[in-house]
């Protein structure tokens with residue numbers, strides 16, 4: 001199986017740019033080969049060893065994500081914003097033995113986690129620079145990538161993609177969205193999720209295009225480059241487009257015009273990972289004359305539905321199944337819905353679908369019905385284009401493109417000795433899509449601030465509720481279950 005043909009074919013073309021530094025495909029190939037030889041250390045395959053890494057967007061990150069797979073391992077890119085507790089969960093679920101990270105990512109808390117789990121920490125430079133090993137060819141079904149995702153139960157699960165499913169995702173999007181070797185794209189999305197990893201980094205590098213790396217989303221720096229016509233393609237979550245519009249409004253007219261022209265001159269602006277509100281679609285078009293290509297995807301599936309690259313892109317709709325994707329819609333009782341206007345849960349079969357949740361056969365089995373992956377997303381079909389209405393579960397929250405589990409946040413907050421009961425919900429929000437809100441019953445007096453500070457030690461900042469209500473009792477039904485739909489009204493006003 002040819003893994004990353006561009007490494008040998010794109011030669012002196014620039015693969016990656018990080019500030020003032022750039023890396024050609026030849027140099028990337030050498031870096032990948034060093035990772036392969038260093039990890040293998042004389043063996044011929046890592047045999048699906050899960051090699052985790054905690055690198056920000058960097059040349060090392062790119063060499064690792066390609067190199068671990070080339071060496072027969074499973075790449076486990078971890079969030080650089082994760083708490084030590086979250087990292088402990090990821091490392092133990094994936095039974096990781098080696099964690100690669102730069103010195104600045106090391107901490108006492110992480111040292112303790114790694115010691116407890118028997119995980120060796122090393123930097124890319126620490127890998128031995130032995131002779132290039134004889135590497136076994138990759139099999140289509142071997143694992144390539146584990147990405148953690150939240151679900152409706154328990155802590156995040158490790159979604160295993162194979163060499164075949166990752167290759168299929170990349171090849172399908174390159175074809176569908178017209179990637180060219182001349183493309184230049186900025187990458188500011190987190191690199192522990194499919195959007196940043198596959199749709200941007202791997203697609204661009206596979207095609208021999210150029211990726212500008214950003215440590216984080218930076219509207220000013222990005223718009224400066226956009227104004228200089230640096231980019232041909234732009235991909236982001238809706239929240240980022242909202243933030244860009246807010247930033248544009250701070251500029252004087254001439255500067256703003258230059259930036260919007262820069263967007264207008266691109267060949268493609270993609271929105272995804274969360275619903276793009278129609279007013280946002282229209283505002284972006286009015287500013288930049290770009291009609292977003294909105295698409296729908298999921299960690300377990302890669303991209304499933306997409307508006308056309310050429311053809312009508314309808315606001316509020318996510319288009320049609322990508323080639324190789326089969327979709328049906330199911331009723332609550334699992335029956336096939338044929339009436340396009342009747343809402344149904346999307347069930348998907350695709351060559352881009354994941355293999356399993358690592359070490360969790362029970363959840364893997366539950367995720368499918370007769371071989372169809374159950375997405376939990378409800379949709380209708382309007383004149384041939386799918387429209388996502390929402391999710392079947394109230395316990396999944398999408399905030400700024402991150403999928404968050406209300407139950408996981410509740411379980412964490414309940415660890416506080418002064419918290420007796422808690423219910424977490426998502427509230428609609430113009431900028432973030434949804435924001436996290438918590439209603440809490442306290443056992444002992446506790447301030448919101450101290451609860452927030454305490455939470456920071458245990459969870460990533462983006463999971464921490466933005467709105468809090470402290471109450472004597474949560475609304476419950478006759479069975480004692482919290483009636484979450486009633487809770488939203490508590491936060492109004």
Ligand code: MLC
Nearest residue numbers: 189193194195217239273297298299399400401402461462
């Ligand atoms: C950051 N914060 C968030 C947040 N992101 N809070 C809620 N939701 C979020 N998404 C909080 C931080 O914890 C911090 O809080 C404060 O906001 C400022 O942090 P920041 O890092 O400066 O924010 P910013 O850079 O503006 O980040 C916003 C963002 C980021 C939109 C750039 O959220 C982001 O990159 N989102 C993309 C996620 C993504 O790639 N999803 C794809 C999943 S794959 P405090 O309190 O610490 O100050 C998928 C499949 C598919 O869904 O279809 O693509």
Ligand code: AMP
Nearest residue numbers: 272273274275295296297298299388403
């Ligand atoms: P994740 O598990 O982080 O990959 O998130 C996948 C979820 O994001 C999907 O199940 C949808 O709920 C949501 N999603 C992704 N793209 C879109 C979109 N274009 N419109 C609405 N929801 C989306």
